[in-house]
Amino acid sequence: MDLIQSYDGEAVSSSPDSSPPGIITRLWPKTKCIETIVTGIMSQHIPALDYYSNKLPLVSKVYASSEAFYGLNLNPLSKPQHVSYTFLPNMSYFEFIRVDADGEDTSEIVDLVDVTLGHYYEPLVTNYSGRTMSQHIPALDYYSNELPLVSKVYASSEAFFGINVNPLSKPQHVSYTFLPNMSYFEFIEVDDDGETTGEIVDLVNVNTGTSSGEKKIFPANDNFEDILLGLALSSLIMSKHVDGYKQGKVMIFKFIQPISTTPCGLPLAPSITIIMKSKNYRSPGKRSTTPDEIIMCTDPKQSMYCQLLCGLVQRDEVVSVGALFASVLVQIIRILEKYWKELCSNIRSGRLSDWITDHCCRDSVSIILGEPNPELADLIENECGQESWQGIVSRLWPKTKCVETIVTGIMAQYIPALEFYSDKLPIVSSIYGSSETFFGLNVNPLCKPQHVSYTFLPNMSYFEFIHVDADGEATGEIVDLVDVKLGAYYEPLVTNYSGSLYRCRVGDVLHVTGFYNNAPQFRFVRRKNTVLSIFVESTTEEDVLKALDRATVVLESSDLMLTGFTCFGDVSTVPGHYVFYLELKAKVNNDTNVLLLDEKVLVEYCCVMEESLSSFYRSLRRKDGPIGPLEVRVVQQGTFDSLMEFFVTRGASITQYKTPMCINSAETLKVLEDKVLARFFSDKSPPT
Numbered sequence: 001m002d003l004i005q006s007y008d009g010e011a012v013s014s015s016p017d018s019s020p021p022g023i024i025t026r027l028w029p030k031t032k033c034i035e036t037i038v039t040g041i042m043s044q045h046i047p048a049l050d051y052y053s054n055k056l057p058l059v060s061k062v063y064a065s066s067e068a069f070y071g072l073n074l075n076p077l078s079k080p081q082h083v084s085y086t087f088l089p090n091m092s093y094f095e096f097i098r099v100d101a102d103g104e105d106t107s108e109i110v111d112l113v114d115v116t117l118g119h120y121y122e123p124l125v126t127n128y129s130g131r132t133m134s135q136h137i138p139a140l141d142y143y144s145n146e147l148p149l150v151s152k153v154y155a156s157s158e159a160f161f162g163i164n165v166n167p168l169s170k171p172q173h174v175s176y177t178f179l180p181n182m183s184y185f186e187f188i189e190v191d192d193d194g195e196t197t198g199e200i201v202d203l204v205n206v207n208t209g210t211s212s213g214e215k216k217i218f219p220a221n222d223n224f225e226d227i228l229l230g231l232a233l234s235s236l237i238m239s240k241h242v243d244g245y246k247q248g249k250v251m252i253f254k255f256i257q258p259i260s261t262t263p264c265g266l267p268l269a270p271s272i273t274i275i276m277k278s279k280n281y282r283s284p285g286k287r288s289t290t291p292d293e294i295i296m297c298t299d300p301k302q303s304m305y306c307q308l309l310c311g312l313v314q315r316d317e318v319v320s321v322g323a324l325f326a327s328v329l330v331q332i333i334r335i336l337e338k339y340w341k342e343l344c345s346n347i348r349s350g351r352l353s354d355w356i357t358d359h360c361c362r363d364s365v366s367i368i369l370g371e372p373n374p375e376l377a378d379l380i381e382n383e384c385g386q387e388s389w390q391g392i393v394s395r396l397w398p399k400t401k402c403v404e405t406i407v408t409g410i411m412a413q414y415i416p417a418l419e420f421y422s423d424k425l426p427i428v429s430s431i432y433g434s435s436e437t438f439f440g441l442n443v444n445p446l447c448k449p450q451h452v453s454y455t456f457l458p459n460m461s462y463f464e465f466i467h468v469d470a471d472g473e474a475t476g477e478i479v480d481l482v483d484v485k486l487g488a489y490y491e492p493l494v495t496n497y498s499g500s501l502y503r504c505r506v507g508d509v510l511h512v513t514g515f516y517n518n519a520p521q522f523r524f525v526r527r528k529n530t531v532l533s534i535f536v537e538s539t540t541e542e543d544v545l546k547a548l549d550r551a552t553v554v555l556e557s558s559d560l561m562l563t564g565f566t567c568f569g570d571v572s573t574v575p576g577h578y579v580f581y582l583e584l585k586a587k588v589n590n591d592t593n594v595l596l597l598d599e600k601v602l603v604e605y606c607c608v609m610e611e612s613l614s615s616f617y618r619s620l621r622r623k624d625g626p627i628g629p630l631e632v633r634v635v636q637q638g639t640f641d642s643l644m645e646f647f648v649t650r651g652a653s654i655t656q657y658k659t660p661m662c663i664n665s666a667e668t669l670k671v672l673e674d675k676v677l678a679r680f681f682s683d684k685s686p687p688t
């Protein structure tokens with residue numbers, strides 16, 4: 001028997017039976033707790049540990065298995081019999097089989113968000129490699145059989161690949177079943193001679209090019225568990241903050257693009273399309289007013305019309321209205337303005353318009369449309385026929401609690417229009433993501449748009465940050481997510497898990513505003529590059545948005561509303577000058593649909609814009625200076641819809657569409673120039 005010296009010098013046996021009580025506290029007198037799992041089968045050791053430690057707190061910290069890390073004990077000093085583990089929803093995709101008191105399956109399977117207090121469950125794990133591990137991996141049973149080793153496993157010093165699930169097969173028939181959770185495996189296709197014939201990527205992702213100005217394509221695989229998880233978390237946050245959110249339906253407009261192929265045959269599409277078409281995509285089902293079949297229709301006009309129709313028919317159940325980006329939501333409202341009479345006629349007759357030719361759309365809309373409903377048609381006609389469309393969203397969907405759409409960054413320009421249409425319902429910017437990666441969530445969804453910060457989810461990619469100064473210039477320092485400093489500005493770098501992006505610069509500037517526990521929170525400041533520069537000045541996206549915000553007050557005084565905006569630096573004139581294209585709308589509809597433009601108001605608008613730009617710009621705008629008077633070109637209604645169509649026909653995704661802040665290509669400018677109604681110039685130099 002091993003002997004150790006007791007605290008007071010006497011030799012004692014190390015066997016538990018003969019150790020004196022409190023031996024731990026006597027040997028390690030400053031010990032404050034015993035960190036060991038004492039739940040489940042380990043609870044049998046509680047009396048022994050109490051005895052040895054003189055009842056120091058026994059802390060069961062984590063609940064985990066080889067398949068997944070499940071959760072943490074947030075109350076570590078609680079008594080062992082009171083320990084509960086808080087599940088970390090980002091660890092795996094968790095589902096639960098309801099079991100009765102005897103542990104027998106009841107065949108009901110629910111999501112983590114749907115478990116009920118007091119019920120018993122067995123967890124099911126789907127891990128990030130996309131493989132359902134559920135109760136057990138049957139193949140592993142074979143591994144423990146006493147069989148000739150040579151036919152059991154396929155492994156190397158780099159990885160354990162797989163096992164032979166048919167161990168009694170003849171040697172020449174042995175195949176190995178790969179265990180996808182062992183490593184991340186990719187395969188290079190080779191021909192009979194072992195020569196490489198293909199690529200190691202599953203598909204190619206294309207970003208829309210509407211935020212960065214140019215399209216980027218990059219390799220991806222079809223493992224979207226992390227992104228789907230981010231979206232699921234965002235929905236959980238909404239349920240927590242918005243009363244009744246889970247009880248109603250969401251009317252969130254989504255669109256997909258046709259999938260094209262690269263020259264070597266790989267599927268190519270924007271990320272939202274790829275995600276929604278992936279086998280792991282989980283449809284919101286009856287939680288959404290739009291059946292998936294409509295979203296899968298690649299004709300945007302038919303899809304938009306049908307999504308609106310389904311939303312109107314189910315108006316009493318809608319608790320949230322939205323689209324990923326505000327620019328799209330504003331466009332949907334314009335479509336509603338154009339088609340409300342036809343939508344009402346469809347509802348009145350219970351018959352969908354003939355121009356909807358997509359069979360899947362027709363079938364699913366017909367089910368929702370049901371019998372003729374003249375009362376509902378009258379009600380909608382009455383609301384839409386009113387002179388002003390102020391509060392139209394809350395009037396048509398009276399139980400709506402919020403508008404879910406991103407209004408940070410360049411989307412901030414749509415806040416006044418959305419406030420007008422929704423009668424100031426909360427506007428929720430819930431996520432920050434890109435084609436490259438999902439970054440984070442707004443954990444305080446009901447805060448004002450100007451206070452939105454996104455909490456980064458550290459498991460989405462490996463994030464690093466280039467420190468940038470106030471002008472967005474890199475200072476050279478690169479830090480990890482854990483090392484970002486409060487108040488500092490950074491540009492994120494993304495290295496993703498599939499290994500296809502290494503330190504990819506996304507081009508956004510973020511400002512650290514706080515921490516949620518230890519996870520940094522960032523305010524989206526702007527896209528990185530200078531938007532406008534005529535001389536040596538550098539006017540950023542943030543400068544333009546601030547100026548636009550201040551000038552909005554001038555428009556409001558004249559009953560006009562901004563519904564679309566972009567700009568460009570016109571150097572064809574001497575001196576060069578800033579040009580802002582504005583699409584405006586009267587708050588009160590007049591039958592003629594003619595926009596009444598007051599010259600005084602629009603000249604004043606130009607002046608306020610200039611006064612709000614940087615002091616450097618203002619100093620260059622002096623009389624006979626190198627920058628000429630700022631110009632506003634008012635364009636016809638629908639111009640920004642045409643601009644969106646222009647980008648969509650070139651492969652941009654509608655769901656991810658962002659009106660470009662600045663236009664640089666002559667081809668794109670032409671879309672706007674053809675629709676200019678009137679021009680106005682600032683009539684005085686701004687104060688310096």
Ligand code: AMP
Binds near residue numbers: 408431432433506
């Ligand atoms: P894309 O990859 O084409 O979908 O564009 C991604 C870009 O959209 C990001 O890099 C940001 O510039 C912008 N973006 C995405 N989410 C937000 C957000 N919540 N607030 C502001 N800008 C955003």
